[in-house]
Amino acid sequence: MRIDSMVGPKKQVGKVIKKLELAEKVFEMVVSLPETLLFKPGQYVSLRVSESGIRRSYSVVEYASGNIKLLVDVGPAGLGSVFLENIKVGEALEVMGFFGNFVVDRNELEDKKTVYFVATGTGIAPFLPMIHKLKSFYTGKVILWWGVRYERRLYWQQELKDMETSWSNFSYEIYMSRPEEGWKGKMGRVGDDLDGVNAENTSWYLCGATEMIEQMKERLLLKGVSETDINYEKFF
Numbered sequence: 001m002r003i004d005s006m007v008g009p010k011k012q013v014g015k016v017i018k019k020l021e022l023a024e025k026v027f028e029m030v031v032s033l034p035e036t037l038l039f040k041p042g043q044y045v046s047l048r049v050s051e052s053g054i055r056r057s058y059s060v061v062e063y064a065s066g067n068i069k070l071l072v073d074v075g076p077a078g079l080g081s082v083f084l085e086n087i088k089v090g091e092a093l094e095v096m097g098f099f100g101n102f103v104v105d106r107n108e109l110e111d112k113k114t115v116y117f118v119a120t121g122t123g124i125a126p127f128l129p130m131i132h133k134l135k136s137f138y139t140g141k142v143i144l145w146w147g148v149r150y151e152r153r154l155y156w157q158q159e160l161k162d163m164e165t166s167w168s169n170f171s172y173e174i175y176m177s178r179p180e181e182g183w184k185g186k187m188g189r190v191g192d193d194l195d196g197v198n199a200e201n202t203s204w205y206l207c208g209a210t211e212m213i214e215q216m217k218e219r220l221l222l223k224g225v226s227e228t229d230i231n232y233e234k235f236f
């Protein structure tokens with residue numbers, strides 16, 4: 001493997017080495033890449049999903065030993081979803097990356113007492129490596145709010161519990177918008193607890209549906225959070 005960490009995004013032909021259906025229509029995929037590049041937690045890759053060269057973006061959940069882990073919602077059923085639902089372990093995949101400025105910045109967070117991560121669906125993907133990165137330098141509180149529609153589309157329950165147990169600064173809450181009988185967690189939308197938050201000295205990372213991001217942004221600005229403390233990545 002060649003270490004080429006000084007160059008920017010590159011096009012590489014990777015190979016799918018693992019594919020797992022985590023929940024209904026949600027896959028975790030691991031793709032091995034021939035070259036190692038510089039990665040900042042929160043960044044994404046662009047995958048070629050058609051013969052004609054059409055591409056779709058996917059956030060990187062983990063980058064280790066030359067392998068990227070991706071979290072793929074095939075629910076939208078468009079070109080990208082169908083391609084990735086059908087791709088098999090052992091097959092080639094053209095990957096371009098890494099891209100994006102949706103990352104955690106040590107200097108920006110220095111004086112913040114709490115960092116909030118707010119996701120809908122697979123919008124949680126970039127947050128895992130970002131939170132992992134924060135663990136190495138950040139001393140304030142880190143709170144994750146995750147909005148999921150159905151219990152059958154829920155995953156990473158043990159991973160989140162382990163993160164909470166291993167780092168006392170971190171806590172999370174799941175908001176189920178269409179819960180079934182027996183759901184014991186919170187019901188409703190991901191921003192439901194925002195009114196009760198003291199937003200002074202907080203920083204916000206929003207990821208997933210544009211509708212959620214726009215609503216959260218508007219409410220955060222009204223609460224006095226400055227625009228520079230609201231970071232977001234719109235998936236669709």
Ligand SMILES: Cc1cc2nc3c(=O)[nH]c(=O)nc-3n(C[C@H](O)[C@H](O)[C@H](O)COP(=O)(O)OP(=O)(O)OC[C@H]3O[C@@H](n4cnc5c(N)ncnc54)[C@H](O)[C@@H]3O)c2cc1C
Binds near residue numbers: 044057072073076079
């Ligand atoms: C920077 C970036 C990072 C991304 N990271 C991820 C990721 O980590 N995991 C992931 O699953 N997706 C991610 N996405 C979204 C992904 O790139 C695709 O847009 C999505 O998977 C749909 O692609 P498609 O070709 O199947 O559907 P398209 O043909 O692009 O869209 C079909 C229809 O579905 C709608 N739609 C698209 N996505 C969703 C959705 N999630 N829920 C409901 N409706 C939707 C579209 O608005 C459209 O109407 C990311 C997008 C961006 C811009």
